[in-house]
Amino acid sequence: MEGLERSYEVIKRIKRLKETMHVLLQRLFKEMNLTAPQGMVVGILLKHKKMKVSEVSAIMDLSMSTVSGILDRLEKQGIITREKSETDGRVILVSLTDSFKKSSHIPFKEIEESWTQKINRASEEEIDTILTALAILERLINEESEQ
Amino acid sequence: MEGLERSYEVIKRIKRLKETMHVLLQRLFKEMNLTAPQGMVVGILLKHKKMKVSEVSAIMDLSMSTVSGILDRLEKQGIITREKSETDGRVILVSLTDSFKKSSHIPFKEIEESWTQKINRASEEEIDTILTALAILERLINEESEQ
DNA sequence: ACACGAAACTTCGCACACGAAATAATTGCG
DNA sequence: CGCAATTATTTCGTGTGCGAAGTTTCGTGT
Known part of the structure; x- marks a missing residue:
């Protein structure tokens, strides 16, 4: 009874925490017209230059299909490009476009x-x-x- | 530098926590063919019988539009019904259907x-x-x- | 009585988010 | 060599989740 209510309390607080962090990220990336996950991908790519999709997915702790969708939307905006790896034809290498790197002050x-x-x-x-x-x-x- | 990494650590753990709880709920409701939020709505309605949409949304800490969608899918499965309040024509009262209450051992x-x-x-x-x-x-x- | 803002919902469009199935390329094994 | 198993990624279908816009109803002020 009491324990149950306290567990609800914990659950709600965790949910609020995650939402608050999401809102903060949203606000930070808003001026670049990026959503929170999109901005995180861009931030990761700024450090690592060229990455496999699976690496992005591991860092962000998201499924590959989810990352694939996020990359689709970033590609449509001309922010990232996908290219096939030459050494392994299965992997896709993701990187920021030059135009984005030059145009945007991040x-x-x-x-x-x-x-x-x-x-x-x-x-x-x-x-x-x-x-x-x-x-x-x-x-x-x-x-x-x-x- | 160090602080940044620790903040990443905290964020990731919170995300994993929320996901783990979600997976647990999913597993519990799976045998009834309900998703986690759907199951939570059913659980809330079991206690409160008839509720306004806004009350469900407040308890679950979700926007009304989100709750509206969840209710749509529950209604399509014949689990809940919506009826207009007689005292206030704006509010919709949500309740479990008799057939669901009888048929399903929850x-x-x-x-x-x-x-x-x-x-x-x-x-x-x-x-x-x-x-x-x-x-x-x-x-x-x-x-x-x-x- | 009536206009008008507020409240309660729904609808719409978008972006995640996941798992399952499909696709494509590589590796390993007989 | 050839084919099965593995690996990497995309596609598809479903279900959240939100905010903005739209609808209906209620209250209030005039």
């Missing part, structure tokens, strides 16, 4: 700073608390699902 | 027990840790978004 440094500022507001202990709590949650949820 | 008690079991595996302190951590996270994220 405030990724500001974005990173914004996140580090956020993190720096938390003390070491607080971060430990957070990671501990998340680990507990994962343990609780995963334990029973095996049985 | 293991909601098992589902609740499953969740309470999960929660009971955690000590009081652990739950406090979790709620504290989630509160910290909310504070950190929301603080800067106001500025």
